[in-house]
Amino acid sequence: MLEVKNIKKSFGDLQVLKGVDVRVEKGDVVAVLGPSGSGKTTLLRCMNFLEKADEGILNFDGEEYDFRTIGRKDIAKIRKKTAFVFQNYNLFRNKTALENVTEGLIVARKMPKAKAKEIAMAALEKVGLSDRSSHYPHELSGGQQQRVAIARAIATNPEIIYFDEPTSALDPELIGEVLSVMRQLANEGMTMMVVTHEINFAKNVSSRVIFMEDGEILENAPSKEFFENPKEERTKAFIKSIAEQHTI
Amino acid sequence: MSEKVLNLLMDSFTKILIPGIKVTIPLTVISFSLAMVIAVLTAMVQYANIQGLKQLARFYIWIIRGTPVLVQLYIVFYGLPSVGIMLDPFPAAVAVFSINEGAYCAETMRAAIESVPVGQLEAGYCVGMSWWQIMRRIVLPQAFRTAFPPLSNSAIALVKDTSLAANITVAEMFMTTQRIAARTYEFLPLYCEVALIYLIFSTVLTKLQRAGEKRLNAHGFN
Numbered sequence: 001m002l003e004v005k006n007i008k009k010s011f012g013d014l015q016v017l018k019g020v021d022v023r024v025e026k027g028d029v030v031a032v033l034g035p036s037g038s039g040k041t042t043l044l045r046c047m048n049f050l051e052k053a054d055e056g057i058l059n060f061d062g063e064e065y066d067f068r069t070i071g072r073k074d075i076a077k078i079r080k081k082t083a084f085v086f087q088n089y090n091l092f093r094n095k096t097a098l099e100n101v102t103e104g105l106i107v108a109r110k111m112p113k114a115k116a117k118e119i120a121m122a123a124l125e126k127v128g129l130s131d132r133s134s135h136y137p138h139e140l141s142g143g144q145q146q147r148v149a150i151a152r153a154i155a156t157n158p159e160i161i162y163f164d165e166p167t168s169a170l171d172p173e174l175i176g177e178v179l180s181v182m183r184q185l186a187n188e189g190m191t192m193m194v195v196t197h198e199i200n201f202a203k204n205v206s207s208r209v210i211f212m213e214d215g216e217i218l219e220n221a222p223s224k225e226f227f228e229n230p231k232e233e234r235t236k237a238f239i240k241s242i243a244e245q246h247t248i
Numbered sequence: 249m250s251e252k253v254l255n256l257l258m259d260s261f262t263k264i265l266i267p268g269i270k271v272t273i274p275l276t277v278i279s280f281s282l283a284m285v286i287a288v289l290t291a292m293v294q295y296a297n298i299q300g301l302k303q304l305a306r307f308y309i310w311i312i313r314g315t316p317v318l319v320q321l322y323i324v325f326y327g328l329p330s331v332g333i334m335l336d337p338f339p340a341a342v343a344v345f346s347i348n349e350g351a352y353c354a355e356t357m358r359a360a361i362e363s364v365p366v367g368q369l370e371a372g373y374c375v376g377m378s379w380w381q382i383m384r385r386i387v388l389p390q391a392f393r394t395a396f397p398p399l400s401n402s403a404i405a406l407v408k409d410t411s412l413a414a415n416i417t418v419a420e421m422f423m424t425t426q427r428i429a430a431r432t433y434e435f436l437p438l439y440c441e442v443a444l445i446y447l448i449f450s451t452v453l454t455k456l457q458r459a460g461e462k463r464l465n466a467h468g469f470n
Contacts (some may be wrong), residue, residue: 048374050370079376083374083375086367086371090365090370090371091368092371092372093390094386094393103385108377108381152375156376
């Protein structure tokens, strides 16, 4: 469904992505793990054109695009089939929870208001927030804001949702509510690519794990294989260090 | 205070207030509205980083903020006729005040637009909105809320600055007062009286600002 080939990105002298390949099939839940600064977030942001990649090919729905030359129209076309959930939620602060969800439907997709509202309410219902539809973002907790952001993502019926560390900004007791919504989406067959530090999500929910370090993919394997039988020494050390953290 | 002065003040109050309503207020409202149009456009070309226009915007702000508004009034009203541009006093005053105020408000608007977290712009792109749609529906409404108190400041300052238009023969409140004072020699009471009327105008604007902020706060801002 989606394939990225040899994607490269530098910030000044620092090469953040050194030629990365990713392939996502429909229904996949890909967890992207790796230490801070390994390029995971940049990879995700480049894939949705929030950063401009220096090089690379994107194959989306059977059509091929060059990251260097892709035009505004193609970017807009691809973005209408994808969704993005940010670490800091990035809800529209001047819009209610409901309006945050309908905005992309009414404004970007020219959907009639009544229909957009219906879809948005269903999306909010799904993330357990139908009773908060008229609240503004500042009236919601971090976990609720992130769930509204997920509702905003699913309402547009995307082919894939990118999650950029969706629980990293949350208080520990609020992480669970967001993860359980994501798990539910995964179970329903939503295609997802999730940059995360939540090892349990990678282990129990994702179907595939990508491990990145220094702008490269070190290991890319089905989730079970990744945790039970990692091939690379570095991956073993990473899994071990995380396991230790969890026993403290 | 003698009865004569008291009568003069009573008499002159409406004589000053009428040009206040007929000239000072329209001059302020028209100039400030045009200034806001200039300000939003000037701020947006900088935010959008449109080369050429951005430099032009900086140049405009530099020139206007760096020269006195009184000198600008003289240049437009007394200077431009020598190159064939003749403006009546009122339009000349509107032109100068809107261009002058626009430069200051442009900086207020730029700061307010830049204060909206860039993540909301990215979120807008990701739900498929265009730059213009995001500006209009997400960024500018929030920027206006942030800019509202400093813009109110500018509006209040403008009400009082319009008195400078007396220098280019606009018959607004202050000029009317000067004329009465020149005839009656009661400078202190009359200038205090016109000061009081400016104070009333400013007070009304301050109240409007409060009410406006309250209304805006009802829409997602704490």
